[in-house]
Amino acid sequence: MRVMKMICTECLAIATIRKTNRKHPQLADVYCSCTNVECGHSFVMTVSFSHTLSPSALKGQGRVKELIDAMPEQDREKALEFLLQAKKRA
Numbered sequence: 001m002r003v004m005k006m007i008c009t010e011c012l013a014i015a016t017i018r019k020t021n022r023k024h025p026q027l028a029d030v031y032c033s034c035t036n037v038e039c040g041h042s043f044v045m046t047v048s049f050s051h052t053l054s055p056s057a058l059k060g061q062g063r064v065k066e067l068i069d070a071m072p073e074q075d076r077e078k079a080l081e082f083l084l085q086a087k088k089r090a
Contacts, residue, residue, distance in 0.1 A: 008034035010041045025049075 006015040013036035021029040026049035034041040058066060068076060 004047075006030065006032045006045060008032075008036065008039060008041050009043060010034065011036050011039040013039060015041075015043075 004017075006017055007013070008015045011034060013034055015032040015034050017030050018033055019031040021031070023029065028047050030045045030047050032043055032045060056062070068079065071079065
């Protein structure tokens with residue numbers, strides 16, 4: 001898994017994320033501290049969602065499959081019967 005690296009805006013050393021304040025699912029303030037002991041800069045950066053590169057498999061059919069897989073077997077059979085009846089009416 002990749003971890004986002006924050007860079008100190010003063011000395012360009014790697015900074016450690018100390019806290020994240022999520023304002024919205026796509027927007028957060030990230031509180032950082034420089035790892036360079038001679039610098040010691042603490043700062044806040046805003047991180048935001050930009051755009052999708054590959055759509056989530058949990059949308060559409062992938063999401064439906066996930067929900068059906070989570071159902072007890074008996075409920076799955078009822079759902080299948082319901083869907084088959086709806087298909088016959090269409």
